[in-house]
Amino acid sequence: MIDYLKKIKNRTYEILEVAGPGDLFSRRINWAILVLVLFNTGVQCLDIWWPKTLMAYLQRFEWWPGNDILHFYFLYYSYWFEWLFIGLLIVEYLARMWCVHAAGGTHLASRLRFGLRPLQIADLIVILNFFFAIVSFDLRFLRLLRCPRLIDLIRFTYNYADPPEEVTGYRAAIGNIRHQLFEVRQTVRAEQEKDMHAVRQRTGSTVGQLRRIQQDVSIQLRRRPQALQESLPQTRETVQDIFDSLRADLRNSNNLAEVEVLNRDAFQNSSSVFDNAPKKVSYVHDLNWKNQTSYRLVPLRQIGSAHFSGLENRADTAYQQFKKIRIEGSLEGLDSVFSTFRYAINTVESGLSQGDDVLSSDVQMGFNRAINRLRDLNDYTRMAWESLLWELECEHQERLELIGQDAVRYGRIVFYLAKFGRLGRQITSTALRACRQVLLRLLSFLRAQVVVLFNAASGIIQPVLRRLGLMAPVEREVRLALDKANLESIKHLGLPEDYLAHFAFDSLNDEALFIGFDEELATIEQAIQRWEDGLTSSFILFGQRGAGKTTLLNIAVSRLFDDASVITLSAIEYKMTTAPELVSYLANVLEIEDAASFDDLSMKLLQGPRRAVILEGCHNLFFKCIGDLSAIQHLLWLIARTNHHILWGICLDQHARGYLGLWLPLNRLFHYEIGIQSWQPAELQMLLMQRHNQSGYRLRYAIDKELEKAVRRRVHRWRRSEEPAVQDVLSQIYFKRLAEISQENIFVALLYWLRSLELSESDLLMVNPVSEIDLGIVRNFSLEQAFILIAVLQHDNLTAAELSSILDSDLIQTRLELEILWNDNILEFDQESTRFRINPIGLKAVEEMLEGRGLL
Numbered sequence: 002m003i004d005y006l007k008k009i010k011n012r013t014y015e016i017l018e019v020a021g022p023g024d025l026f027s028r029r030i031n032w033a034i035l036v037l038v039l040f041n042t043g044v045q046c047l048d049i050w051w052p053k054t055l056m057a058y059l060q061r062f063e064w065w066p067g068n069d070i071l072h073f074y075f076l077y078y079s080y081w082f083e084w085l086f087i088g089l090l091i092v093e094y095l096a097r098m099w100c101v102h103a104a105g106g107t108h109l110a111s112r113l114r115f116g117l118r119p120l121q122i123a124d125l126i127v128i129l130n131f132f133f134a135i136v137s138f139d140l141r142f143l144r145l146l147r148c149p150r151l152i153d154l155i156r157f158t159y160n161y162a163d164p165p166e167e168v169t170g171y172r173a174a175i176g177n178i179r180h181q182l183f184e185v186r187q188t189v190r191a192e193q194e195k196d197m198h199a200v201r202q203r204t205g206s207t208v209g210q211l212r213r214i215q216q217d218v219s220i221q222l223r224r225r226p227q228a229l230q231e232s233l234p235q236t237r238e239t240v241q242d243i244f245d246s247l248r249a250d251l252r253n254s255n256n257l258a259e260v261e262v263l264n265r266d267a268f269q270n271s272s273s274v275f276d277n278a279p280k281k282v283s284y285v286h287d288l289n290w291k292n293q294t295s296y297r298l299v300p301l302r303q304i305g306s307a308h309f310s311g312l313e314n315r316a317d318t319a320y321q322q323f324k325k326i327r328i329e330g331s332l333e334g335l336d337s338v339f340s341t342f343r344y345a346i347n348t349v350e351s352g353l354s355q356g357d358d359v360l361s362s363d364v365q366m367g368f369n370r371a372i373n374r375l376r377d378l379n380d381y382t383r384m385a386w387e388s389l390l391w392e393l394e395c396e397h398q399e400r401l402e403l404i405g406q407d408a409v410r411y412g413r414i415v416f417y418l419a420k421f422g423r424l425g426r427q428i429t430s431t432a433l434r435a436c437r438q439v440l441l442r443l444l445s446f447l448r449a450q451v452v453v454l455f456n457a458a459s460g461i462i463q464p465v466l467r468r469l470g471l472m473a474p475v476e477r478e479v480r481l482a483l484d485k486a487n488l489e490s491i492k493h494l495g496l497p498e499d500y501l502a503h504f505a506f507d508s509l510n511d512e513a514l515f516i517g518f519d520e521e522l523a524t525i526e527q528a529i530q531r532w533e534d535g536l537t538s539s540f541i542l543f544g545q546r547g548a549g550k551t552t553l554l555n556i557a558v559s560r561l562f563d564d565a566s567v568i569t570l571s572a573i574e575y576k577m578t579t580a581p582e583l584v585s586y587l588a589n590v591l592e593i594e595d596a597a598s599f600d601d602l603s604m605k606l607l608q609g610p611r612r613a614v615i616l617e618g619c620h621n622l623f624f625k626c627i628g629d630l631s632a633i634q635h636l637l638w639l640i641a642r643t644n645h646h647i648l649w650g651i652c653l654d655q656h657a658r659g660y661l662g663l664w665l666p667l668n669r670l671f672h673y674e675i676g677i678q679s680w681q682p683a684e685l686q687m688l689l690m691q692r693h694n695q696s697g698y699r700l701r702y703a704i705d706k707e708l709e710k711a712v713r714r715r716v717h718r719w720r721r722s723e724e725p726a727v728q729d730v731l732s733q734i735y736f737k738r739l740a741e742i743s744q745e746n747i748f749v750a751l752l753y754w755l756r757s758l759e760l761s762e763s764d765l766l767m768v769n770p771v772s773e774i775d776l777g778i779v780r781n782f783s784l785e786q787a788f789i790l791i792a793v794l795q796h797d798n799l800t801a802a803e804l805s806s807i808l809d810s811d812l813i814q815t816r817l818e819l820e821i822l823w824n825d826n827i828l829e830f831d832q833e834s835t836r837f838r839i840n841p842i843g844l845k846a847v848e849e850m851l852e853g854r855g856l857l
Contacts, residue, residue, distance in 0.1 A: 097121070192260070273309075327385035496758055538672055539671050554617065576624075577622060657797060685750055702731035787851060
């Protein structure tokens with residue numbers, strides 16, 4: 002008996018839920034239910050949307066066929082027919098619930114999951130609505146919820162027991178489409194091989210020319226160095242012509258036009274690939290019941306054309322990405338190679354002109370490094386074509402996946418909903434993308450504010466807790482940070498000596514390396530123009546130690562003055578705080594005899610020719626003591642007395658400028674005050690890259706998890722961090738962070754740049770993400786240490802005896818504190834002059850500590 006009931010249950014489930022294409026009885030039952038639901042829905046629509054007054058009016062016309070409709074309408078509303086319909090509906094509902102677990106699963110769980118399906122819930126609402134019809138308001142419209150069941154039953158009509166013989170199978174048709182798309186990609190790949198071969202030939206030809214130049218230089222260097230020195234200008238011109246020719250070939254518009262046409266044809270051919278596809282194909286449909294399958298006719302041409310028709314619009318995006326990598330990346334690499342080759346020639350020329358011994362092995366190494374990097378142009382070409390092919394293949398695969406999904410859904414309501422969904426996504430994609438960008442910027446801003454608030458709170462709470470003894474600093478982290486602040490640690494990073502030579506911390510004199518300071522130079526030029534017009538003029542320049550004040554003055558002297566003979570540029574390198582000392586110094590510098598006082602000096606200057614006098618290191622002209630402003634006061638008097646005839650410019654540390662401004666009328670005396678501005682990321686990158694490009698080493702920016710998130714927000718599709726687009730984003734992030742850390746201090750920027758580098762290969766340097774050295778220990782310094790640091794900061798440099806005099810403290814105690822601060826790398830110590838200075842790496846932390854205590 003149990004087995005018999007089980008067979009009945011399985012048969013019921015097969016009839017109502019499977020309806021196999023070969024089961025005629027099942028299909029007839031479902032057709033009967035379909036007709037019943039259709040009739041019920043139609044009559045219900047008449048009852049809701051056709052008023053009875055209109056029906057009564059139409060009855061007057063005998064020719065109108067609405068009488069038959071009214072007949073069925075009243076027939077439906079007769080007592081026995083409505084009960085019959087609801088009865089059949091109840092039987093169908095209970096039969097479905099009774100047989101559902103025949104498909105597998107536990108008895109209760111299967112029925113519960115099946116009963117919560119939308120179609121079953123809709124049937125239950127229709128049944129309950131009939132029994133609760135006595136409610137005062139009309140709920141008969143809820144019976145229209147049977148319409149989804151109607152659509153669900155219609156899908157059985159698409160199933161066939163066997164595929165029609167004249168209809169192509171889906172797999173065969175889609176396989177043919179895939180083959181056609183593969184042929185399209187193969188056309189692009191063939192052009193890639195052709196272009197790669199041409200680039201390799203062109204690069205090989207250039208390498209051969211450069212090899213011959215290398216051999217000639219090496220042979221002449223060993224045998225005829227004097228003849229080599231005379232022929233080097235011609236060699237430099239030859240190299241310039243070779244690289245100019247190679248640049249012209251890379252920018253060849255004909256080649257780019259051919260690639261653009263090929264790319265457009267590839268996308269257009271892909272968009273029309275379904276034009277000759279079969280109109281309908283047979284798709285195997287799994288009924289998920291005892292391994293039964295059926296076949297469904299799917300309009301493949303219609304579905305495929307809908308997905309591939311707009312593919313040609315993606316051609317321009319793919320071509321622009323190709324052009325960026327192929328042209329911009331190649332030219333950037335070529336410029337780097339040219340700089341390396343030119344540097345090797347300049348090294349030979351400089352060594353020969355100065356009489357130094359130039360080793361042939363060193364010359365060979367420099368030339369080999371440049372020539373080997375020239376082959377990287379092949380990699381840029383390969384990556385550009387791979388980017389184009391990858392974009393094309395991604396578009397093909399994405400659209401084929403959507404076609405496969407539509408083939409599975411065809412004949413079901415989900416298929417039509419998906420079409421509307423895709424249309425909605427196309428309409429709202431731009432708005433969603435804009436909202437996403439706004440949201441990301443908002444989240445980034447909020448996260449930054451949270452970090453700022455957290456750091457501010459930590460900066461207030463942690464020192465208090467440490468002073469109360471409730472929180473101790475982490476000794477290991479403190480020592481590690483102090484060790485990193487040691488300037489000598491640069492020598493132990495394992496960087497090549499020839500590379501470090503390009504990043505010396507001395508001021509620049511080579512005009513080829515001058516960059517930046519546009520606003521500062523414009524202000525100095527205004528001061529010079531005012532002086533040349535016969536008006537009173539003077540300027541004061543101030544900035545941090547290491548901000549580039551000396552370099553800026555060298556640039557100004559080199560570029561802004563027409564006659565260098567009228568300029569006197571001198572640096573005050575030692576302390577002089579009395580008027581006689583300064584008079585003697587100025588008379589010696591200005592080559593003035595018999596000047597025993599400032600009155601004599603001013604008279605001699607006014608009687609002499611017009612000239613410009615620029616003094617550096619004017620922070621050495623005072624002590625922060627009573628009566629020790631005499632020298633700087635007399636200098637300011639001399640400037641005020643002669644500035645209609647002499648153009649005066651003085652340069653000093655910005656903190657010395659801040660202190661002197663409290664006691665002396667600097668802002669009323671000087672016509673132009675020039676403060677060194679913070680470096681912009683682009684300027685900082687250009688400055689560092691100018692030095693780096695002379696070295697001949699390649700760069701690659703490393704990526705970590707935090708940077709990976711930032712890169713994915715800017716570059717949506719990337720696979721390797723070596724891709725040019727990714728490297729470009731990483732460099733932007735790096736130099737933005739470096740500019741925030743270094744601000745206007747180029748000394749600090751150079752130090753952090755070198756600390757970020759790691760030698761990966763013989764000619765490859767990895768640039769690790771930059772992070773600021775945490776010297777938070779400075780916030781815990783005592784008040785005595787703070788007084789020492791503010792004194793050193795305002796004077797730029799002090800000896801222990803000078804500091805003891807300024808602070809009126811015990812000499813040995815002062816020396817002890819200075820030595821401790823030097824051991825902690827907060828101060829620097831010059832062995833020759835025995836002077837202490839603030840370490841540029843710790844300058845920012847010291848300034849924040851002093852500002853927080855109201856001392857600065």
